[in-house]
Amino acid sequence: MQIDIITVVPGLLEGPFSHSILKRAEEKGLAKVQVHNLRDYATNKQKQVDDYAFGGGAGMVMMIEPIAKCIEALKSERDYDEIIYMTPDGKTFDQQMANSLSLKGNLMILCGHYKGVDERIRQKYITREISIGDFVLSGGELAAAVVADAVIRLIPGVLNDETSALTDSFQDGLLAPPIYTRPAEYEGMKVPDILLSGHNEKIAHWRFEESVRRTKERRPDLLEGHDLEEGDKRK
Numbered sequence: 001m002q003i004d005i006i007t008v009v010p011g012l013l014e015g016p017f018s019h020s021i022l023k024r025a026e027e028k029g030l031a032k033v034q035v036h037n038l039r040d041y042a043t044n045k046q047k048q049v050d051d052y053a054f055g056g057g058a059g060m061v062m063m064i065e066p067i068a069k070c071i072e073a074l075k076s077e078r079d080y081d082e083i084i085y086m087t088p089d090g091k092t093f094d095q096q097m098a099n100s101l102s103l104k105g106n107l108m109i110l111c112g113h114y115k116g117v118d119e120r121i122r123q124k125y126i127t128r129e130i131s132i133g134d135f136v137l138s139g140g141e142l143a144a145a146v147v148a149d150a151v152i153r154l155i156p157g158v159l160n161d162e163t164s165a166l167t168d169s170f171q172d173g174l175l176a177p178p179i180y181t182r183p184a185e186y187e188g189m190k191v192p193d194i195l196l197s198g199h200n201e202k203i204a205h206w207r208f209e210e211s212v213r214r215t216k217e218r219r220p221d222l223l224e225g226h227d228l229e230e231g232d233k234r235k
């Protein structure tokens with residue numbers, strides 16, 4: 001998978017993809033992220049990428065031409081399954097959306113900045129609009145990094161067994177259970193006996209019960225429509 005990210009602030013995306021799991025994904029040839037500076041596609045001498053909003057009001061609007069030029073240039077190099085626009089008025093990102101995007105081929109992500117992009121870009125090119133939550137960031141870059149991270153780690157082969165995505169919070173619709181490592185006792189606080197028992201079936205059942213307890217306590221909304229009996233059988 002290749003993820004191409006279009007932005008007016010490429011510096012914001014320099015860090016995240018050259019470390020840890022995302023770096024390894026690229027080294028293994030499983031996922032590559034390329035950042036494109038929209039200003040390189042500006043059509044006038046001033047390298048202008050934004051302009052005043054028709055109808056007035058505060059805030060600039062990202063112009064059509066540089067974005068269209070950049071998208072067309074990328075499309076001429078490879079096929080894209082989705083052209084995504086990061087915006088607070090998009091559909092809220094969740095694990096299910098991450099799962100579905102991880103099964104796609106190449107993705108293009110356009111980061112909104114200023115007041116956002118001219119509506120006609122959305123009409124002509126965008127196949128999916130994503131928000132990472134009900135708050136407003138100063139641009140779509142950090143949101144794009146969040147989406148790319150959540151998607152790339154799900155691509156088969158990116159994670160090794162110890163970090164398997166199958167036991168993540170949300171993957172089975174529940175929050176993850178508590179986890180422990182050595183020492184077995186710290187300042188009088190003991191790891192639950194069951195985890196030291198070596199009895200895999202009982203441990204799986206305990207983890208499931210703890211997941212349910214934690215989800216009921218913290219995110220009861222996740223349990224609506226969740227078949228807990230079915231979940232337990234799968235363990």
Ligand code: ADE
Nearest residue numbers: 086087131132136137143
């Ligand atoms: N751009 C600004 N805020 C955003 C958000 N919450 N999600 C996605 N893109 C954004």
